[in-house]
Amino acid sequence: MRKYLLSLFLFGGLLFANSINTKEWTRPSKIPAPKNNPITQEKIALGKKLFFDPILSRGNNISCMTCHNPLKGWSDADTVAIGDKGRKGIRNSPTILNSAYQYIYFWDGRAKSLEEQALGPLEAHAEMNIDVKEAIKKLKNDLLYKKMFQAVFPKEGITSDTLVKALATFERSIVSGQSRFDKFIAGDKSQLSDEELKGFYTFVNKGNCTVCHSGFRFSDQSFNNVGVDNKDLGRGKIKKRDIWNATFKTPTLRNITKTAPYFHDGSAKTLKEAVEFCAKGSRDKNSSVASILIDKNLSNEEIVGVVKFLHTLSEPIEDLH
Numbered sequence: 295m296r297k298y299l300l301s302l303f304l305f306g307g308l309l310f311a312n313s314i315n316t317k318e319w320t321r322p323s324k325i326p327a328p329k330n331n332p333i334t335q336e337k338i339a340l341g342k343k344l345f346f347d348p349i350l351s352r353g354n355n356i357s358c359m360t361c362h363n364p365l366k367g368w369s370d371a372d373t374v375a376i377g378d379k380g381r382k383g384i385r386n387s388p389t390i391l392n393s394a395y396q397y398i399y400f401w402d403g404r405a406k407s408l409e410e411q412a413l414g415p416l417e418a419h420a421e422m423n424i425d426v427k428e429a430i431k432k433l434k435n436d437l438l439y440k441k442m443f444q445a446v447f448p449k450e451g452i453t454s455d456t457l458v459k460a461l462a463t464f465e466r467s468i469v470s471g472q473s474r475f476d477k478f479i480a481g482d483k484s485q486l487s488d489e490e491l492k493g494f495y496t497f498v499n500k501g502n503c504t505v506c507h508s509g510f511r512f513s514d515q516s517f518n519n520v521g522v523d524n525k526d527l528g529r530g531k532i533k534k535r536d537i538w539n540a541t542f543k544t545p546t547l548r549n550i551t552k553t554a555p556y557f558h559d560g561s562a563k564t565l566k567e568a569v570e571f572c573a574k575g576s577r578d579k580n581s582s583v584a585s586i587l588i589d590k591n592l593s594n595e596e597i598v599g600v601v602k603f604l605h606t607l608s609e610p611i612e613d614l615h
C-alpha cells in the first residue's frame with residue numbers, strides 16, 4: 295500500500311514538475327534600471343565600496359552591510375534593526391536580493407525606487423543617523439572617493455544624487471539565480487528531492503501561497519494583513535485609510551533560511567513557525583486579516599514539506615572578490 299501511494303505521488307510529482315510554467319519562476323536576465331542611472335561596472339564598484347563603508351554613518355561604525363550582510367542572505371539576524379548608538383528600529387531588516395526587480399520598497403511601500411530609498415537609512419536615527427550633507431562632506435575629504443566619483447560622474451562629482459545612484463546601482467547587481475530551485479527550473483530536475491518537490495506542490499496548490507508569494511521574486515509586491523500585529527500601522531500610515539492598517543508588503547521568500555527571525559517585527563523565530571502562521575492566518579482573532587488568508591488546514595507533514603522546499607531557495611554565499 296505504502297509503495298503504491300509513493301508511486302502515485304512520484305507520478306503526480308512528475309506530472310506537476312512537467313506542468314510548471316518555467317517562465318513564471320525565472321528571473322529575467324536583463325536587470326531593469328532607470329534611464330538616468332544606467333548600470334556600469336565602475337558604478338557598481340563605487341556603490342559596493344559605499345555599501346560596505348561605515349563612512350556613511352555619524353559614528354563611523356555602521357554601514358549598509360551591518361543590516362544587509364551577504365553572509366546572512368543580505369539581511370541580518372536581529373529581530374528589529376539596531377543602528378547608531380544601539381538604537382532599536384521598529385522593523386526587521388529585509389534582504390536586498392533582487393531589489394532591482396521591485397517597484398515599491400520598505401515594508402510599507404513608502405519608496406518607489408532604490409534611488410529614493412537609499413537616503414532613508416542614512417538619515418534615520420535608528421540606522422546610520424547622518425545628515426546627507428555631512429556624509430557628502432566626509433566623502434569629499436577622501437581622495438579615493440573623489441577620484442572614483444569623478445570617473446563615474448564626471449559632470450557632477452559627489453552629490454546626494456550621485457551617492458544614491460551609485461548605491462542603487464550596486465544593489466541592482468545583487469540578483470538571484472544560483473539556488474537549487476533556479477537550477478531545477480532551468481531544467482535540472484535532480485536538484486529537488488521528492489520531498490522538496492512535494493513541498494513546492496503544496497506551496498502552489500493546497501497552501502495557495504502563490505496568491506501572494508508569486509513568481510521568481512516570491513512576492514507580488516501587494517500589501518496584506520496576515521495578522522502578525524496591529525500596533526504598527528504599516529501601509530496604513532502611508533495611505534492614511536483604515537483598510538490599509540496593519541498591512542505589509544509581501545516579503546520575498548528567497549534566502550529565507552538565512553534571514554531569521556521573520557515577519558516585519560521579527561516575531562517568528564523559526565521558518566516553520568512563520569510558515570505555520572502564514573498557512574493559518576491570524577493569531578489575533580480581532581485583526582482584519584486578508585480574506586484570502588483562510589486556514590489551509592495543512593498537516594504537520596505538509597508544513598514540514600513546504601519548509602523543506604523553501605530551503606531550496608537559498609543562494610550560495612556570494613564571492614565578493
Ligand code: HEC
Pocket residue numbers: 345350356357358359360361362374375376377378383385386387388389390393396398399400401402408411412415416420421422461465
Ligand atoms: C540599522 C540597520 C540598517 C542599516 C544600517 C541599513 N538598513 Fe536598509 N533596511 C533596514 C530595515 C529595518 C529596513 C525595513 C524598514 C521599513 O520597511 O520600514 C530596510 C530596508 C531596506 C531596503 C528595502 C528592501 C525592500 O524589500 O523593501 C533597501 C533596498 C535597503 N534597506 C538598502 C539599504 C542601504 C542602501 C543602506 C545603506 C545606505 C541600508 N539599507 C542601511 C535596516 C537597515
Ligand code: HEC
Pocket residue numbers: 497501502503504505506507517518519520521522523542543544545546547550553555556557558559565568569572573584586587590600
Ligand atoms: C494574503 C497573502 C499571503 C498569503 C496567501 C501567504 N502569505 Fe506569507 N506573507 C504575507 C505577508 C504580507 C507577510 C509579511 C507579514 C508581516 O510581516 O506582517 C508574509 C510573510 C511570510 C513569511 C516570513 C517572511 C519574512 O521574510 O519575514 C513566510 C516564511 C511566509 N510568509 C510563507 C508563506 C507560506 C508558506 C504561505 C502558504 C502556506 C504563505 N506565506 C501565504 C502574505 C501572504
